[in-house]
Amino acid sequence: MAEVRTGAGAAGRGRLSNPGAGPGVVLPEPAFAYNPAMRAGDDLDRFDVAILAALRKNARISNKRLAEVAGLAPSTCLERVRRLVELGVLRGFHADVDLGPLDMGMQAMIAVRMREHSRELVDSFRGYALALPQVLGVFHVSGADDFLVHVAVRDAHHLRDLALDAFTTRPEVDRIETRLIFEHVSSWTLPSPQPTRG
Numbered sequence: 001m002a003e004v005r006t007g008a009g010a011a012g013r014g015r016l017s018n019p020g021a022g023p024g025v026v027l028p029e030p031a032f033a034y035n036p037a038m039r040a041g042d043d044l045d046r047f048d049v050a051i052l053a054a055l056r057k058n059a060r061i062s063n064k065r066l067a068e069v070a071g072l073a074p075s076t077c078l079e080r081v082r083r084l085v086e087l088g089v090l091r092g093f094h095a096d097v098d099l100g101p102l103d104m105g106m107q108a109m110i111a112v113r114m115r116e117h118s119r120e121l122v123d124s125f126r127g128y129a130l131a132l133p134q135v136l137g138v139f140h141v142s143g144a145d146d147f148l149v150h151v152a153v154r155d156a157h158h159l160r161d162l163a164l165d166a167f168t169t170r171p172e173v174d175r176i177e178t179r180l181i182f183e184h185v186s187s188w189t190l191p192s193p194q195p196t197r198g
Contacts, residue, residue, distance in 0.1 A: 044089070047072055051080055052089070053190040059093040096186070104152040107136070107181040108159055110167060111145040115174040122146070125172055134162055145177070 044052075050070040054061055061069075067077035084090040099105055114121060122140065129138045129149050137150040149167075153159045159178065167176050 048080060048084060048089075049190070051077065051084065055081075055090065055093070056190050057188045099152050103154050104134075106153050106155055106159065107184055108151050108153065109179045109181060110149040110151060110163060111177040111179070112147040112149060112167060113144065113174045113176070114146045114172055116172065117146070121172045125170065128170070132162075132166055134166075150181075 047070050051066060054066055054069045063078050063081070064074055066081070067074040070077055070080075072080070081090070099107075112125070114125065125147065126138055126140065129135050129147070132151075134151045134153055135149055136152055139148040139150070140146065141148055151159070151162060153162060159180075163176060163178055167173055
């Protein structure tokens with residue numbers, strides 16, 4: 001899993017690890033002046049989008065290869081990655097883990113309907129659900145249900161116990177509905193605002 005981190009250099013400047021060099025390998029800050037198109041708050045340009053698309057497909061890509069894909073000099077590419085991290089566009093670099101060998105091969109969605117819809121209760125339940133070790137993700141949604149909670153469990157008995165012990169006992173929960181996930185396939189393509197034409 002690649003890691004990008006910032007910190008203080010010897011002269012107080014930031015330093016950035018190379019996404020392809022492995023954790024703990026830190027490169028000095030490249031000498032690069034921001035141009036007007038790279039100021040915080042401006043729209044992303046095509047180079048930024050190319051970087052994001054490549055990192056979404058492979059977060060372990062080396063900076064040299066990433067620069068080639070984006071059509072940039074390596075130092076410029078590294079600085080753009082740093083900027084995307086600082087702006088919060090790149091929020092993290094994660095591993096795609098097969099949960100089967102961990103004996104957590106069954107996944108399900110638990111639909112949760114709240115008794116009330118105050119911000120306090122919504123925030124409290126979201127935080128509670130995210131703290132459960134079986135929870136992979138929490139979606140706050142519109143419609144008849146308020147939350148969809150993506151969980152990984154050992155088997156149907158484990159799922160039943162989780163639903164009864166961790167969800168139906170919550171005072172803010174009105175009802176739940178559990179749906180098994182037969183297959184879960186992720187797309188690592190960067191979404192595009194442009195319409196798809198057949």
